Amino acid sequence: MTARAxxxxxxxxxxxxxxxxxxxxxxAFMLAPMPLIIFIAxxxxxxxxxxxxxxxxxxxxxxxxxxxxxxxxxxxxxxxxVARQVPSLAQARQALVAHExxxxxxxPPQMERNLQLGQSPEIVIFSNNQFLAAGGTAARxxxxxxxxFSAGVSLRLLESNGVGPDRAAELITPIPVQQSPLFNPSLDxxxxxxxxxxxxxxxxxxxxxAVLSFSRERHSAGGIARLMHLSKTxxxxxxxxxxxxxxxxxxxxxxxxxxxxxxxxxxxxxxVAVFFLNGLLFILACxxxxxxxxxxxxxxxxxxxxxxxxxxxxxxFAGVSxxxxxxxxxxxxxxxxxxxxxxxxxRTDQTLRGAPLEYSLPAMLWLFALLVAFTALLWAMIYRAxxxxxxxxxxxx
Amino acid sequence: MISLRLFLSEVTAALRTLLGDPNxxxxxxxxxxxxxxxxxxxxxxxxxxxVPIVAIDQDNSAASRSFLRRIDASDQxxxxxxxxxxxxxxxxxxxxxxxxxVIIPAGFEKDIxxxxxxPIAAFGDGSYLLVYSxxxxxxxxxxxxxxxxxxxxxxxxxGMDDVQARASLSPVSVTNIKVFNPQGGYASYVVxxxxxxxxxxxxxxxxxxxHAGRRMPTGLRMWATPVAYIGLYVVWVAFTQLLLxxxxxxPRTGDFSTLLLVALPFICACTAMGFAIxxxxxxxxxxxxxxVVMGLPLFFLSGIAWPIESIPQHLHILxxxxxxxxxxSAFVAVxxxxxxxxxxxxTVQLQIILAIGYTALAVAIYQLSSPPRQQAGx
Numbered sequence: 001m002t003a004r005a006x007x008x009x010x011x012x013x014x015x016x017x018x019x020x021x022x023x024x025x026x027x028a029f030m031l032a033p034m035p036l037i038i039f040i041a042x043x044x045x046x047x048x049x050x051x052x053x054x055x056x057x058x059x060x061x062x063x064x065x066x067x068x069x070x071x072x073x074x075x076x077x078x079x080x081x082v083a084r085q086v087p088s089l090a091q092a093r094q095a096l097v098a099h100e101x102x103x104x105x106x107x108p109p110q111m112e113r114n115l116q117l118g119q120s121p122e123i124v125i126f127s128n129n130q131f132l133a134a135g136g137t138a139a140r141x142x143x144x145x146x147x148x149f150s151a152g153v154s155l156r157l158l159e160s161n162g163v164g165p166d167r168a169a170e171l172i173t174p175i176p177v178q179q180s181p182l183f184n185p186s187l188d189x190x191x192x193x194x195x196x197x198x199x200x201x202x203x204x205x206x207x208x209x210a211v212l213s214f215s216r217e218r219h220s221a222g223g224i225a226r227l228m229h230l231s232k233t234x235x236x237x238x239x240x241x242x243x244x245x246x247x248x249x250x251x252x253x254x255x256x257x258x259x260x261x262x263x264x265x266x267x268x269x270x271x272v273a274v275f276f277l278n279g280l281l282f283i284l285a286c287x288x289x290x291x292x293x294x295x296x297x298x299x300x301x302x303x304x305x306x307x308x309x310x311x312x313x314x315x316x317f318a319g320v321s322x323x324x325x326x327x328x329x330x331x332x333x334x335x336x337x338x339x340x341x342x343x344x345x346x347r348t349d350q351t352l353r354g355a356p357l358e359y360s361l362p363a364m365l366w367l368f369a370l371l372v373a374f375t376a377l378l379w380a381m382i383y384r385a386x387x388x389x390x391x392x393x394x395x396x397x
Numbered sequence: 398m399i400s401l402r403l404f405l406s407e408v409t410a411a412l413r414t415l416l417g418d419p420n421x422x423x424x425x426x427x428x429x430x431x432x433x434x435x436x437x438x439x440x441x442x443x444x445x446x447x448v449p450i451v452a453i454d455q456d457n458s459a460a461s462r463s464f465l466r467r468i469d470a471s472d473q474x475x476x477x478x479x480x481x482x483x484x485x486x487x488x489x490x491x492x493x494x495x496x497x498x499v500i501i502p503a504g505f506e507k508d509i510x511x512x513x514x515x516p517i518a519a520f521g522d523g524s525y526l527l528v529y530s531x532x533x534x535x536x537x538x539x540x541x542x543x544x545x546x547x548x549x550x551x552x553x554x555x556g557m558d559d560v561q562a563r564a565s566l567s568p569v570s571v572t573n574i575k576v577f578n579p580q581g582g583y584a585s586y587v588v589x590x591x592x593x594x595x596x597x598x599x600x601x602x603x604x605x606x607x608h609a610g611r612r613m614p615t616g617l618r619m620w621a622t623p624v625a626y627i628g629l630y631v632v633w634v635a636f637t638q639l640l641l642x643x644x645x646x647x648p649r650t651g652d653f654s655t656l657l658l659v660a661l662p663f664i665c666a667c668t669a670m671g672f673a674i675x676x677x678x679x680x681x682x683x684x685x686x687x688x689v690v691m692g693l694p695l696f697f698l699s700g701i702a703w704p705i706e707s708i709p710q711h712l713h714i715l716x717x718x719x720x721x722x723x724x725x726s727a728f729v730a731v732x733x734x735x736x737x738x739x740x741x742x743x744t745v746q747l748q749i750i751l752a753i754g755y756t757a758l759a760v761a762i763y764q765l766s767s768p769p770r771q772q773a774g775x
Contacts, residue, residue: 118564130577150569157565174544181523316439359491
């Protein structure tokens with residue numbers, strides 16, 4: 001076969017695929033406008049970057065000047081806001097269960113008096129750990145405030161015991177810990193969560209587009225034979241059919257990244273070319289995966305369902321929220337065959353972490369290996385399907 | 398009586414149709430079973446223990462070594478190796494062999510003996526919030542404990558008595574009691590919530606597979622079909638909310654009859670919305686595509702991973718049109734926190750409104766689109 005003939009088959013398939021997209025407005029909508037609408041909605045959700053003013057309840061059983069000072073200090077912290085001040089713990093608990101507050105601060109009766117008597121009163125924080133993220137943030141904020149309050153009291157007590165003010169201040173924190181996040185200095189959710197969700201959503205769109213494209217051939221009578229008749233070789237069929245979605249997917253992912261890195265000003269400390277290449281490998285790997293699923297499944301909706309099993313739980317397996325090193329061997333292995341996992345690792349390296357390139361190479365090689373494996377599998381399945389159904393139909397489209 | 402028997406036979410017939418359709422069976426039965434096995438896998442470890450960190454001990458004294466041993470002994474982190482300098486530590490960090498760095502500067506012991514503050518530094522991976530807070534909690538807890546011991550000795554050495562020294566160093570004791578999910582388990586946090594969403598999505602997907610682009614059931618069958626789906630999904634509610642927690646060791650305190658109070662209207666709302674979607678998108682593949690894609694965004698709108706208070710209000714109100722947005726917290730409140738019917742009354746009302754609203758919408762779309770179809774049939 002000559003090079004020109006080879007190019008001809010590819011162009012034929014590409015033109016046919018583009019006409020098929022144009023003839024299906026619902027499909028066209030799902031390919032580009034819909035992911036963008038979802039990106040914008042998600043961006044709006046995470047726009048604050050950090051949860052602020054989480055509602056908490058206060059039970060002040062003391063009602064003294066000092067206890068009111070604690071309440072003011074709690075309210076003054078940026079993470080929480082005192083939404084309810086109730087007279088009993090039972091009422092506060094009710095608010096906790098009804099999801100009106102995430103945590104409760106309880107100041108014991110006679111706190112001020114007990115402080116003066118030198119009997120250490122106990123401030124108790126009850127936090128709703130079922131809402132792990134919000135409950136934890138609220139509890140940490142109030143814990144810090146209570147400890148700051150305690151340090152202030154300590155300072156006064158030490159001074160009244162004849163320890164000089166400078167000396168007392170030094171005694172308060174004998175071992176200060178300078179805490180710094182190595183990247184993402186403000187611990188911003190946009191940088192670590194939104195930045196991971198956008199590719200996760202894209203993975204679903206890209207896989208689904210490939211599933212629908214290959215199902216049109218695989219699940220119609222004589223479809224593969226017709227495809228091979230037009231394309232001559234499996235390679236041209238694959239390239240011609242997938243290229244429109246590769247271009248669209250790259251464009252949409254790029255727009256998502258523009259939103260993230262330019263509009264939200266998320267950190268980008270990497271190499272643009274590597275980042276882009278990584279994105280391209282990711283999109284191609286997702287497409288090959290989707291096409292393979294279409295070839296394996298019984299029909300189009302079955303293929304979409306099978307795809308959903310792989311891509312819908314992918315976010316958990318990628319280890320964004322719960323780290324991969326804490327997972328079982330099975331979960332680590334399953335996660336590693338999903339393109340999202342190496343892609344996100346490299347994405348974090350090249351954006352937030354600013355890791356030198358050599359650290360990203362293993363993840364990139366792994367992503368490339370996945371792409372090669374899925375492509376080989378797809379090629380073999382199309383080749384076999386075309387052998388099994390020889391040119392029985394002399395159909396032209 | 399006869400009509401009831403007739404109705405029940407229609408319900409069984411609808412269920413048989415469901416079981417006879419391989420795609421609907423795959424989605425509404427096998428799919429949920431597969432998700433039950435697969436979805437919780439990343440989280441079954443529940444808590445992150447022994448996060449690997451490295452230490453740079455520039456002081457290399459008895460005090461610094463003892464300090465690092467205590468950090469290593471904590472549950473949250475594990476010091477995997479000692480590093481000579483920041484470059485080596487950074488290397489381990491980029492290789493993801495370590496997620497935190499603790500630095501004890503030279504002069505640590507000398508400062509403690511000289512009774513001046515002896516600062517240390519801790520770096521954590523800010524790209525994993527769970528890991529970061531683990532590292533910082535471990536380091537600050539040890540620093541506070543060691544600091545308190547040092548101070549106590551200093552004060553008692555000046556002749557202050559034990560009680561007075563303790564009272565002036567920590568005049569207020571602060572306790573944090575974690576209620577519900579006390580161990581802070583990650584599976585306990587996401588699994589019960591996610592399965593509410595999985596039920597909604599598979600139910601609407603199944604309705605799409607069975608009815609999108611097809612003739613709608615009529616007569617008695619029109620009412621028997623949704624009743625069949627609702628009945629099936631009440632069984633799934635029991636399976637995912639009672640059996641799954643048991644299987645994965647997720648704490649559960651709620652009362653099943655209270656759960657049904659919210660679950661039943663929720664399933665009715667999902668069924669009605671499923672029919673509305675099937676009528677609006679008369680393309681089966683399109684319905685499946687749409688619902689698969691919407692899963693993750695809907696999860697982030699439910700208030701579990703990101704507090705509802707931080708979601709822009711307009712978007713939150715808009716999201717309430719989807720049953721899961723309000724139902725997920727109500728399910729969790731009943732099942733994991735033991736909420737009473739009063740606590741979830743608002744959500745129950747909302748689910749009833751959604752069920753009625755989507756039924757009306759589905760009927761309206763059907764009425765508007767059916768006349769041409771009848772003509773075509775003639």
